[in-house]
Amino acid sequence: GQNIDQPTEMTATEGAIVQINCTYQTSGFNGLFWYQQHAGEAPTFLSYNVLDGLEEKGRFSSFLSRSKGYSYLLLKELQMKDSASYLCAVKDSNYQLIWGAGTKLIIKP
């Protein structure tokens, strides 16, 4: 079966750095997405990785290792507004998105 694993919840301090991990087992791989979802709102796109390595976009970076079936989202200089759920999603061999359950990130002052 297809499976995406993320921690259910993480807590971090304002101004700090946090890394949210995602491991996946899918039938084929055609890219990995990270989305941010604030409570009661729709998911919004953060990043896309299809090749191994690190993609940096401002305070957010995303890393991919296809051989390990592993990705992480790195958030630097955390702000209170970063409190949200972070969803990992993988495109499988049929180009369908398989979604993880999301990681709820709590930022404390």
Added chain:
Amino acid sequence: EAGVAQSPRYKIIEKRQSVAFWCNPISGHATLYWYQQILGQGPKLLIQFQNNGVVDDSQLPKDRFSAERLKGVDSTLKIQPAKLEDSAVYLCASSPTRRDRGNSYEQYFGPGTRLTVT
């Protein structure tokens, strides 16, 4: 550029009643998705359209759920009859293309419809 529009934003119905949701995707986006998101879970794809054709409806409970996208633009999702376990947020999303290896055609989501079945 206008985003994905959905209505209603909230709906409360009793079990066994019917309900319909409407979605208008971003102009020019050929692919439209309906998702069900239960609290604390990731989105679950119900149906995917490419223009007005169905690409994937393998997880749509076809005995009670139906969806259409007649002119390849806006879409409706219907539940009849509703069950308690249908309580969830129904998200509509659109993207410019169905598939393209190596390209980040992310999905753009609407605000969702929060359905409560009592």
